[in-house]
Amino acid sequence: MVGEEERRKAAFEAGIKLGALFHQFIGAPVSFENVEILEKAMESCMRLQPYVIDAEVKIDREKLGEKLSEFEYTSLSMEMIEARVEVEVKGEKASAVLKWDEEKRYPLMRLE
Amino acid sequence: MVGEEERRKAAFEAGIKLGALFHQFIGAPVSFENVEILEKAMESCMRLQPYVIDAEVKIDREKLGEKLSEFEYTSLSMEMIEARVEVEVKGEKASAVLKWDEEKRYPLMRLE
């Protein structure tokens, strides 16, 4: 089927980017002071990677606020990270998102 | 086309696993003493993840030997990691590999 190989490759590349983002940055010190710069840095890392045409990262402020330690910061955790990446392989696009699923208690990644 | 959605999802899931592996473990202290246990731990992490039916990790001993510091160990680096993962989504399988590409100077991940 025309384009199927490219669509599979686009899906594969989108998966790489979300897996990489999560495991690179989880654990990073974060507070209301540096949350924006951390989001921007995380996005910038995704945008460098092959086939990426767009990337967006959001750290959930409400969950961040709930997790703050006595020292007014915490470690970036799986509940807080939201991301979307769009990739394109020879004209075939794939878009994928990462978002905490409260019911599954899992940082779910899925193709849109 | 029958199964295309599942094939795309299988490719996506394979990508997640390789991206995750690389970015979780790069930087880990490694020498000839703990290289086997580190490989086993890395494989064990891949096998836990959804849809994975097989996973294999090899750390290149030759490159490890070349990179050792004066303290007889080094940090796991992108040149050294080789991995293969096989996933299955509703009967559709995908297999993907991670291997250093000397010409591209890049830890290339690709679907097989």
Next chain:
Amino acid sequence: MVGEEERRKAAFEAGIKLGALFHQFIGAPVSFENVEILEKAMESCMRLQPYVIDAEVKIDREKLGEKLSEFEYTSLSMEMIEARVEVEVKGEKASAVLKWDEEKRYPLMRLE
């Protein structure tokens, strides 16, 4: 004062090891199936580093059980990691521990 420089250096080296351990491994996929091999791999990484004479890592099974996702595993999180490291610099020893402090909501590292 005799040995003060070595005691400071021993404390510094102990700090490096705990900071490294936490930020290298947080996020790793973990379940009751691979918790032992992950602990062993984490310990093996600490033991390779300069001045380390002993290292111990425990992942809290109770917290692990509480955090499991629908997929029967989770990501290694700051609440679960306990570690002790002993270093020696020119005869001066330092011992340090990492343990979740529920009151401070913080993975506290301290010299013993």
Next chain:
Amino acid sequence: MVGEEERRKAAFEAGIKLGALFHQFIGAPVSFENVEILEKAMESCMRLQPYVIDAEVKIDREKLGEKLSEFEYTSLSMEMIEARVEVEVKGEKASAVLKWDEEKRYPLMRLE
């Protein structure tokens, strides 16, 4: 001796920060495009941590240039990271640096 305990604790805290920085960020995608934002994010993470009064991170542009892949970026590697952190514990300060040591082939961390 007056202040010795605080000096040891300051050294310990400085060690934690350098160990954490290295193992959190090694592996992050980096190029000339995002090197500054990555440095700023890394510094911001250090500044949040207890007792830190100053922090500076430099990624070596020359080594970055040498390591670029065919895709015009690379993974942040141990040769490229330079950092300095200053901490203060009850009036006692400690300053520590991380810098690649070419002879030892090692990312050396030391108290100043």
